[in-house]
Amino acid sequence: MSSPVLIQGGMGVGVSNWQLARAVSLEGQLGVVSGTMIDTVFARRLQDGDPGEHMQRACLNFPDQELAERVYQRLYVPGGKAKDAPYFSLPMMGIRPSVASVELTVLANFAEVFLAKEGHQGLVGINYLEKIQMPTLPSLYGAMLAGVDYVLMGAGIPKAIPGILDALSQHQKVSMKLFVEANAGSEQDNYLSFDPGLLLQMDQPLKRPKFIAIVSSHTLAANLAKKSSGKVDGFVIENHTAGGHNAPPRGPLKLSENGEPVYGERDAADLNEMRKLGLPFWLAGGMYGSCGSLQAALDAGATGVQIGTPFAFCKESGIKDELKNTVLQNVQSAEVGVFTDPCASASGYPFKVTMIEGTLADEAVFEERERVCDLGYLRTPYERDDHSIGFRCPGEPVGDFVRKGGAAVDTCDRKCLCNALLATIGLGQVRKEHYVEPALVTAGDNIMELKNFIEKDALGYSAKSVIDKVLQH
Ligand SMILES: Cc1cc2nc3c(=O)[nH]c(=O)nc-3n(C[C@H](O)[C@H](O)[C@H](O)COP(=O)(O)O)c2cc1C
Numbered sequence: 001m002s003s004p005v006l007i008q009g010g011m012g013v014g015v016s017n018w019q020l021a022r023a024v025s026l027e028g029q030l031g032v033v034s035g036t037m038i039d040t041v042f043a044r045r046l047q048d049g050d051p052g053e054h055m056q057r058a059c060l061n062f063p064d065q066e067l068a069e070r071v072y073q074r075l076y077v078p079g080g081k082a083k084d085a086p087y088f089s090l091p092m093m094g095i096r097p098s099v100a101s102v103e104l105t106v107l108a109n110f111a112e113v114f115l116a117k118e119g120h121q122g123l124v125g126i127n128y129l130e131k132i133q134m135p136t137l138p139s140l141y142g143a144m145l146a147g148v149d150y151v152l153m154g155a156g157i158p159k160a161i162p163g164i165l166d167a168l169s170q171h172q173k174v175s176m177k178l179f180v181e182a183n184a185g186s187e188q189d190n191y192l193s194f195d196p197g198l199l200l201q202m203d204q205p206l207k208r209p210k211f212i213a214i215v216s217s218h219t220l221a222a223n224l225a226k227k228s229s230g231k232v233d234g235f236v237i238e239n240h241t242a243g244g245h246n247a248p249p250r251g252p253l254k255l256s257e258n259g260e261p262v263y264g265e266r267d268a269a270d271l272n273e274m275r276k277l278g279l280p281f282w283l284a285g286g287m288y289g290s291c292g293s294l295q296a297a298l299d300a301g302a303t304g305v306q307i308g309t310p311f312a313f314c315k316e317s318g319i320k321d322e323l324k325n326t327v328l329q330n331v332q333s334a335e336v337g338v339f340t341d342p343c344a345s346a347s348g349y350p351f352k353v354t355m356i357e358g359t360l361a362d363e364a365v366f367e368e369r370e371r372v373c374d375l376g377y378l379r380t381p382y383e384r385d386d387h388s389i390g391f392r393c394p395g396e397p398v399g400d401f402v403r404k405g406g407a408a409v410d411t412c413d414r415k416c417l418c419n420a421l422l423a424t425i426g427l428g429q430v431r432k433e434h435y436v437e438p439a440l441v442t443a444g445d446n447i448m449e450l451k452n453f454i455e456k457d458a459l460g461y462s463a464k465s466v467i468d469k470v471l472q473h
Contacts, residue, residue, distance in 0.1 A: 010127020012036030049080030109142030130156025154214030163229025
């Protein structure tokens with residue numbers, strides 16, 4: 001099958017869910033599900049009673065029915081939990097996760113891809129963040145068991161992944177170096193490993209998905225093309241106007257008057273150099289999500305475009321209807337601000353925040369929230385004095401972070417993206433006295449472009465209409 005011209009960008013957490021990816025895939029383009037925190041998304045859907053029984057249907061197609069049944073029954077709440085009851089917590093994944101965590105991760109990734117691919121021959125990809133390492137190996141295997149066609153990965157330098165895909169396709173044991181904030185002078189290396197044979201007995205090799213690295217610079221693309229552990233099949237070149245996390249500007253961080261990172265010419269990838277690599281590449285961010293933008297990308301030698309923001313607010317996406325409508329109404333009636341927040345994300349990367357009242361972008365809402373770290377996907381492993389590995393997140397309670405050797409200054413203005421992004425898709429945790437975790441919406445700088453996707457007589461629009469408008473000449 002030839003390369004798609006349009007990639008619907010992977011959008012976490014659960015924004016590019018299986019419904020959105022399937023809708024895009026049915027139109028002959030590459031639909032991408034988000035694999036970020038998908039174990040928790042899956043677990044919470046089950047605690048909501050598995051509306052539509054979609055998770056159950058996916059589980060019934062998992063190659064090991066005993067495993068699927070075990071995970072499903074552990075999490076499923078018939079009829080759904082009471083609205084004001086909290087979701088139960090899953091243990092955070094460590095370096096050597098429990099069998100239960102691994103099984104859930106494999107099954108959840110399988111289910112999302114299975115449902116996106118169900119009933120058609122179109123292409124489906126899955127998106128992960130290199131920065132979130134702990135669940136990566138079992139996640140890849142789960143997605144591959146469902147026949148995922150593409151793996152796309154950004155937010156880091158995913159050199160190890162191509163070789164891991166080769167090995168997993170043969171059901172071989174894999175390992176990956178864990179990035180640990182080390183003590184000065186420490187030479188200890190730490191590895192994550194995963195052995196498919198301990199989970200399932202399968203003989204038939206799996207399809208090796210194509211691997212696309214999401215990068216912001218041609219230098220990193222060239223480096224990955226040359227030095228990865230296996231074949232890199234292409235690149236998404238994403239500029240700093242794109243929704244979600246952005247690569248930081250090159251050199252020392254400079255902030256504008258209103259506190260946003262300042263990007264310059266050096267931050268733009270050299271497309272001439274990209275063409276020389278001889279691998280397909282797709283352009284993403286800002287203008288590439290506009291109506292009729294495909295031609296500009298093709299003229300620049302790209303295979304096509306990757307688009308996020310217009311899909312994030314279409315009918316099929318996972319964002320709660322109430323928030324989608326607020327954004328679309330604001331786009332129609334006024335300017336909607338998007339702030340590139342250098343501090344919001346514990347990952348250390350700038351993160352685009354849509355300024356919406358009542359969400360965590362609202363100062364009062366942020367101040368009211370008590371810091372809790374109970375999901376922990378963005379925690380960083382660090383080496384303790386006794387060389388054991390601990391985990392800390394600058395979004396956690398300040399005292400905890402400092403006790404673990406973190407600097408208090410690093411906690412300043414950090415938002416808990418894990419909890420907030422789950423709330424954005426309607427899976428927010430309920431805390432004491434019925435306080436529900438506030439949401440946070442990310443979008444690209446070009447958010448006002450959504451005006452061109454809104455239908456005349458209705459606020460909402462479909463994924464198909466985004467595709468039609470972007471592909472039009
Ligand atoms: C709501 C939202 C969530 C996103 N989440 C992710 C993510 O989890 N991983 C990722 O690689 N990119 C993520 N992105 C970036 C998109 O995949 C895509 O590259 C980007 O949105 C393209 O630029 P645009 O927003 O101007 O269309 C996200 C974008 C949005 C709008």
